[in-house]
Amino acid sequence: MxxxxxxxxxxxxxxxxxxxxxxxxxxxxxxxxxxxxxxxxxxxxxxxxxxxxxxxxxxxxxxxxxxxxxxxxxxxxxxxxxxxxxxxxxxxxxxxxxxxxxxxxxxxxxxxxxxxxxVQFTKSPEVLAGMGLPGLHKDDQVLKELKEKGMEPPQNS
Known part of the structure; x- marks a missing residue:
């Protein structure tokens, strides 16, 4: 087989x-x-x-x-x-x-x-910084959803 x-x-x-x-x-x-x-x-x-x-x-x-x-x-x-x-x-x-x-x-x-x-779509801190957007963050609800998946972004990026 x-x-x-x-x-x-x-x-x-x-x-x-x-x-x-x-x-x-x-x-x-x-x-x-x-x-x-x-x-x-x-x-x-x-x-x-x-x-x-x-x-x-x-x-x-x-x-x-x-x-x-x-x-x-x-x-x-x-x-x-x-x-x-x-x-x-x-x-x-x-x-x-x-x-x-x-x-x-x-x-x-x-x-x-x-x-x-x-939204859950997430860019790495390095990519955000390279785009000139280092301060972007996620709403608390989105952070909760990502955490439940084991995907919490570092430093609320």
Missing amino acids: QAKPRKTTAIGINHVALEVGDIDEALAFYGELFNFKLRGRKDKMAFIDLGDQYLALTEGRSQEPDTKRHFGLVVDDREAMRPLVQRLGCTILSSPFPSGLDFLDPWGNYIQVVEYAS
């Missing part, structure tokens, strides 16, 4: 790829929403640095706007982002969370904005 292959363990998400109409327009749009460093560009792609992860923008939209499939973008201050999303004329969607911020970018990508303090 053949041994069953060992399963791998999913560790995280390296990047999310979004289709956009034009790379320069997309970089300008996302540059209005949040501070970022450009990790690089290649052909019809651009890579927005998110510390140890990145957002890949690919020129050429191949589908209709999404209304269900989405990704959660973690930011340091969700409420500071809300007026920017409104000013840029994005379609704001109903959020399943009371203080949620869900919207479509100009190319129909569905983005759900969540705040670092209120």
